[in-house]
Amino acid sequence: MTTPAIIVVAAIIRGKDGRICLGKRPDDKHQGGHWEFPGGKVEPGESLAAALARELHEELAMEQSESAPFMTIVHQYSDLHVTLHFREVFAWQGEPHGREGQPVAWFENSELPGLSFPAANRPVVTALTLPPSLAIAPPDQSLTSLLQAIGELDATQTGIYLRHWSQHEALPEIASCCRYHGIRFWLRMVSEEDAAIAQQEGAFGLHLPAAVLAGCDQRPDFAGVVSAACHDRAEMEKIVSLSLDMAMVSPVEKTPSHPGASPLGWPQAAALMIGQPLACFALGGLTPDHLPLAREHGAVGVAGIRAFWS
Numbered sequence: 001m002t003t004p005a006i007i008v009v010a011a012i013i014r015g016k017d018g019r020i021c022l023g024k025r026p027d028d029k030h031q032g033g034h035w036e037f038p039g040g041k042v043e044p045g046e047s048l049a050a051a052l053a054r055e056l057h058e059e060l061a062m063e064q065s066e067s068a069p070f071m072t073i074v075h076q077y078s079d080l081h082v083t084l085h086f087r088e089v090f091a092w093q094g095e096p097h098g099r100e101g102q103p104v105a106w107f108e109n110s111e112l113p114g115l116s117f118p119a120a121n122r123p124v125v126t127a128l129t130l131p132p133s134l135a136i137a138p139p140d141q142s143l144t145s146l147l148q149a150i151g152e153l154d155a156t157q158t159g160i161y162l163r164h165w166s167q168h169e170a171l172p173e174i175a176s177c178c179r180y181h182g183i184r185f186w187l188r189m190v191s192e193e194d195a196a197i198a199q200q201e202g203a204f205g206l207h208l209p210a211a212v213l214a215g216c217d218q219r220p221d222f223a224g225v226v227s228a229a230c231h232d233r234a235e236m237e238k239i240v241s242l243s244l245d246m247a248m249v250s251p252v253e254k255t256p257s258h259p260g261a262s263p264l265g266w267p268q269a270a271a272l273m274i275g276q277p278l279a280c281f282a283l284g285g286l287t288p289d290h291l292p293l294a295r296e297h298g299a300v301g302v303a304g305i306r307a308f309w310s
């Protein structure tokens with residue numbers, strides 16, 4: 001039996017102090033009693049940006065709001081099929097307050113995972129904990145230059161994937177340097193042991209290359225973010241079926257590190273990424289400046305090697 005389907009826009013509103021504005025859904029509404037990113041149903045013929053500006057005016061008295069894509073999640077509730085377009089609101093007039101009697105409050109990013117949200121929101125709450133850029137450690141980088149480069153990164157914008165360092169004797173030193181600078185880092189999982197190492201070193205993420213993903217029949221035992229490499233639809237389905245948090249989708253554009261690989265191109269990458277219940281990072285021939293373009297195509301972040309180390 002098919003359920004009704006709706007298209008919804010919802011706002012990620014960050015105050016100057018970095019906190020996020022949420023509203024509480026009235027008990028008698030669908031998904032009532034949960035916190036929500038303010039927003040509502042898109043009306044026929046309305047653009048997503050216009051729909052969100054209208055909802056923010058109606059619900060929060062925010063005027064002239066402007067927004068850009070963050071991520072899209074398609075979710076099937078038992079009684080409703082929703083396409084949720086989350087958008088980052090970057091400008092507005094007025095002080096947001098609940099105009100419909102609903103509680104409205106501001107939360108630190110770190111408080112979000114502890115709140116009760118509609119089930120569809122799990123991936124967006126995870127995505128909000130991620131840096132927008134992921135710098136992959138180049139294979140030929142020396143330990144000294146890696147440690148120096150870590151110290152020069154902006155921890156709010158960039159995380160790092162220590163692709164070749166999981167089993168290296170210098171890992172504790174690198175991990176401690178990352179922790180000191182507040183840099184979120186990912187380690188590569190090749191064996192079961194790597195999940196334990198990642199846990200012990202305080203890695204933020206554990207990344208599964210395609211061959212490891214192929215041999216995996218359950219989510220690895222790791223408390224942080226679990227990501228996997230994704231090149232096609234079959235890998236995306238596997239990643240979703242294991243309830244992983246993140247996919248690095250590649251190669252989106254032509255890249256010198258994999259000269260033989262034919263790129264997906266943005267339309268095909270978008271078809272893979274949009275609506276999936278996880279955070280997608282676009283990878284391959286990109287720079288951090290590609291973030292807005294990547295978000296237009298369903299990725300929440302961008303990853304790469306050379307262009308991501310300042």
Ligand SMILES: Nc1nc2c([nH]c(=O)n2[C@H]2C[C@H](O)[C@@H](COP(=O)(O)OP(=O)(O)OP(=O)(O)O)O2)c(=O)[nH]1
Pocket residue numbers: 008009010029030031035036037038039040041055080082084118119120121
């Ligand atoms: N706004 C919002 N809705 C969400 C979120 N997560 C989630 O599953 N939803 C679902 C709940 C609802 O079924 C739907 C949003 O519809 P809504 O009730 O807010 O729509 P609306 O503002 O147009 O309200 P109404 O005029 O129909 O009363 O999307 C979220 O974070 N924010």
Ligand SMILES: [Mg+2]
Pocket residue numbers: 038039040041059
């Ligand atoms: Mg609403």
